[in-house]
Amino acid sequence: MRFLRRSLMGVFLLSVTLVLLAWAGNMVREAVTARLNEEPRNFPQRERVLAVNVITLEPQTITPVLTVFGELRSQRTLDLRSATSGTVLEASDALVEGGAVTQGQLLLTIDPVEAQAALDRVRADLQDAQAELRDAERSLLLEQDELSAAQEQANLRAQAVTRARDLQERGVGTAATVETAELAASSAQAAVLTRRQALASAQARIDQATTRLARAEISVSEAERDLSDTEVFAAFDGVLADVSISPGGRVTANELIAQLVDPTRLEVAFRVSTSQYARLLDGDGTLITAPVRVALDVSGVNLVAEGQITREGASVGTGQTGRLLFARLDSSPGFRPGDFVTVSIDEPQLDRVALVSATAVSADGTVLVVGDEDRLQSVAVDLLRRQGDDVIITVRGLAGQTIVAERSPLLGDGIKVNPIRPGGSETEPAEPEMIALDADRRAKLIAFVNEGRMPDEVKARIIGQLEQEEVSSETVARLESRMGS
Template structure:
């Protein structure tokens, strides 16, 4: 083979490889384009989120006060006579009915005193009767001149003294009966009884400390203070109100565990003077306490709300987030797209926030799935309900 033929063969081989390379590149480009078209056809569906439709409620002006609870009735059970404590008829910390027997003191000494007082009274009555007969006879013989006026005066004095002695004996008998009755101690009212301070066998008496304490906590008192300026301003605006019971306010309690108490209260008492040390007026509210949940001595928050109310929007706490600009919520617009909305919130009412500005009724806010979305993305909203007391999120059908 000549050199010229070898060169032609080499050139043909080079051309063949170039053609193969171009074909392979073309096929690869075609496949890549097809893959992109297929990927473009696979659109990610919008993320599903739970939403809540903003509703309104009638809300009035309000204030919160630090308050302390107090028993409606409280009595220290004390011994009124001295003696050995014989019996206890209750368990500590239990409910007690009015008139129920609580404790017994040894009655032997007082029973003996009663018997003695009864005998003494009989003796005094006998003496009284004898003196009365002597006086009658004396008066009869005095008419005939057989007795001096001095002797008649003595008979009269003796009759008066024996009558007085009978009255004294009657009083002693009444006291003996009363002392004997004091050996049995009963509950003056219904309530709960606390710890016993003296065990059976101890000697107790009027000088002893309380044997136990009985408290009635249904209803329960709630004491709080109002600044003198606020109190005077209120009186000036409501001159028609003559007593605390007439004040048109709705009262609620928030307990120390941050839960809302289920009963509403009313004002019961306002003091007649200003405390010079604190510049406040002592006031008292009263709340039903049938289950005994609110115990005396608790620090609670008293929520005072006016009865003059207006419709305001409420948003669940679950919807509220916070950043450097303040509190915000994620709102779903008419195109199901997420919009960040900063809001101004008022007080918290159970599991809801009062909206002062930034949201309107019937707008939808995201309450679940907040971490899956951001401003401007489209979502698939699923309507849910929220328990306004507990904050529990439910399906609409599970309301």
């Protein structure tokens, strides 16, 4: 009896287990079938719209500014050197580094003893030469007188020969008398010749004395110049540099004492590339006198001077490139030769161009134009100049067009953007379209929101919108797309 009861109990439990397994298997089958028969949900992808900064291209005339670096130089620089050697007796108080001097100011006096002694010697030689010349002139006068006397004597002897020949022809005189008279006349002519030679020697002596006097005068002039060279004067107004002498020191001939610099007549020397140089030429290939601005940053305070280009270097120079240009400064307070400065040069004007940020132009020379429906289009432009963080481009065919001011890797052809214009904000979005919902549709949407996995505050906000008389069509479309209906 007990066996039968336990057997029936086991059969009953087994039957119940089989029924439960069959019921569970049927539920799984129905769930799988229902899942397979459901229509797939469609979640449409929304297009991504990027906000970008844009600018409008307006044709304008721009003067490009070329920025280079240069060094200031003085147009008047003089090396002060000692023309003679000796000991420095006196030196001006201004003969120091940075001392300001005026034109004609005495800077240095060298011991003049040796120069004065040399001058005295050549002056004595000059007196000797003058005395020699006077003696030669007196000798010439005497020789001239002696020549005159000899000539008169010769004339008398010639007359005596004539009388002796007349007497011989009359038969009164003898041949011996005539011969004696002729010998006397010949002796007189020889004496005249001797006096002429003495006269020529006297004249030559005068020439020699004159030459000696000229040499003595030259020596005196040189000695006086050497004496004056013992004093060094300032040739023009300026400032002294590289001073290397003081009172009591000894200098040698041609030794550099100091350098005199005129700080008011400055120019700047700067080097530009060949392409930059070509932009500073006119139609005839001549360098234009372009205006320049020179700036020196001194502890946050900029010293600025203006000027214009005056000339260019004669040659490029060994190991150099480009061109060396020089610009004269009109007024340069605070500047000094040797300053390393920034030079800004105004180039010829460019017409129908625009100045944009360098980030607006890509490496291949294109810009992104905002076209229809705020979609981007890549357009090639000519990059003419770089101006710091900006560039100058041609506006050819893009006048009035809007371009992207700051490019990024996310931007490209066909991308839709939300333009942000300078001084403004993003484009105001269009007002959403509102629609009225029937009760059944509204109930389905509210039930979907309640069943969804959203935060409670989000559910409350969306349900609040759905309970309004008119609901945004965008909200309804978004919810229904998630419902799959």
